[in-house]
Amino acid sequence: MKSIVPYVVPDHDVNLNSALLVLVLHFLAKSERGKLLLNNERLLIFLYLVKNPVALSNVLTQLGRQGLDLDESESYSINSISLNFDPLFDNDWLKSLLVRVSAKGLLQSEYRKVDGFMYYLSDQGNTIAEKFDGEYFGRIRGFLKSLIQIRAEPTRNLNQLLNNIFKR
Numbered sequence: 001m002k003s004i005v006p007y008v009v010p011d012h013d014v015n016l017n018s019a020l021l022v023l024v025l026h027f028l029a030k031s032e033r034g035k036l037l038l039n040n041e042r043l044l045i046f047l048y049l050v051k052n053p054v055a056l057s058n059v060l061t062q063l064g065r066q067g068l069d070l071d072e073s074e075s076y077s078i079n080s081i082s083l084n085f086d087p088l089f090d091n092d093w094l095k096s097l098l099v100r101v102s103a104k105g106l107l108q109s110e111y112r113k114v115d116g117f118m119y120y121l122s123d124q125g126n127t128i129a130e131k132f133d134g135e136y137f138g139r140i141r142g143f144l145k146s147l148i149q150i151r152a153e154p155t156r157n158l159n160q161l162l163n164n165i166f167k168r
Contacts, residue, residue, distance in 0.1 A: 026129035
């Protein structure tokens with residue numbers, strides 16, 4: 001008999017993931033000159049890296065940047081030891097988050113023929129992103145600040161860096 005455990009896995013919580021999406025868009029959606037940088041593929045990559053700080057640290061190191069100072073729970077968790085790359089291809093999950101954030105009036109987009117839809121936050125979205133606080137969101141902000149230095153890295157390069165990590 002299969003029993004159902006009555007708890008929610010935090011990594012799959014729609015509200016938490018919506019908040020992470022808003023923060024990723026807040027920090028990484030535009031270059032310093034205002035060029036839009038985030039389409040579906042890049043959003044999946046950056047969300048993955050924020051949720052997997054060991055992979056993020058490895059990517060930064062491969063690019064010659066300083067790796068992250070990770071605490072023990074981030075370095076020695078099941079997720080960090082056994083990297084799962086399935087979330088990088090979960091377009092349905094990303095679309096559901098985008099619809100949710102868009103329905104609240106937090107998301108804007110522009111269509112580019114080559115890149116598809118490019119996403120950024122509305123003014124209301126940026127205001128809300130600035131209100132996320134606490135220890136967890138503070139840590140996420142730190143990860144996002146380290147990603148700012150590589151946000152303009154071509155998608156092809158980011159994919160190659162992730163492939164290098166998964167081959168180990």
